[in-house]
Amino acid sequence: MNSMFKGFKDFIMRGNVVDLAVGIVIGAAFTAVVTAFTDAFLKPLIQLMGGGSGQQKGVWTVNGVEFDYATFINAVITFLLTAAVLYFLVVYPLNKLAERRKRGEEPPPAAPSEDIKLLTEIRDALIRQQVPPGAANDLLGRGQQPPRS
Template sequence: MKQMFQGFKDFIMRGNVVDLAVGIVIGAAFTTVVTSFTNAFLKPLIQLMGGGSGLNAGKFYIDKVPFDYASFINAVITFVLTAAVLYFLVVFPLNRLAERRRRGEEPPPKAPSEEIKLLTEIRDALRAQQQGGQTYRSEPPR
């Protein structure tokens, strides 16, 4: 049971799982903020630079079919801002934390169990017996 929980803890503490979970939660929340910002401020600026104001701003038409390039540029800006914030506020700090853990907080190797120690002693005794030509018996000769 203890080994199962240790395996689960190791799985959860992998950087990729934690990064993914944090990225999804923060990304979803932050995307709303960035989308609101770009819709409220950047899209109107793009529309002003691309053709004034009104319903036709930020669009061009081919055979009366509108192509809303301002919305596309707005979506690209939203993506870039969201990705940059997630990288600099989530991914970069978590990578630095993982690097610090690897450098300084690695636990020392575990001491061998009693069974391993006993098997090692038996192996060493058998080697010594074979090299020295000595034979050991558990019972006295008859």
């Protein structure tokens, strides 16, 4: 049973699965934005260009059957915009980063913050002075207080 969970953990922690999950979430969120844009702006433009009057804009009627071509064109544009933005904002940058890592040109890690530098200096100074582990609390006035009576 334990090996089954270990295998599942290894599967989930693989970069591909995590990348896929992130891509799906970002894609779903961005699709909602693109769909709202195309429904609010592009579909009315398609209907204006398609002519027709009243409720019939963007719709062909043949023998009483309506063919809503404006909705179809709108869906195609939504798909293309979503795919293009996801490619250029997610896939392309991640592929470039992967190429750099393979070539060993990974960008250097960010410099540590001032807080980390200060804490490192304090740690090094304490080590140089051979201060016992609890002495830092004593120096800072955090030692144990005597019990109150």
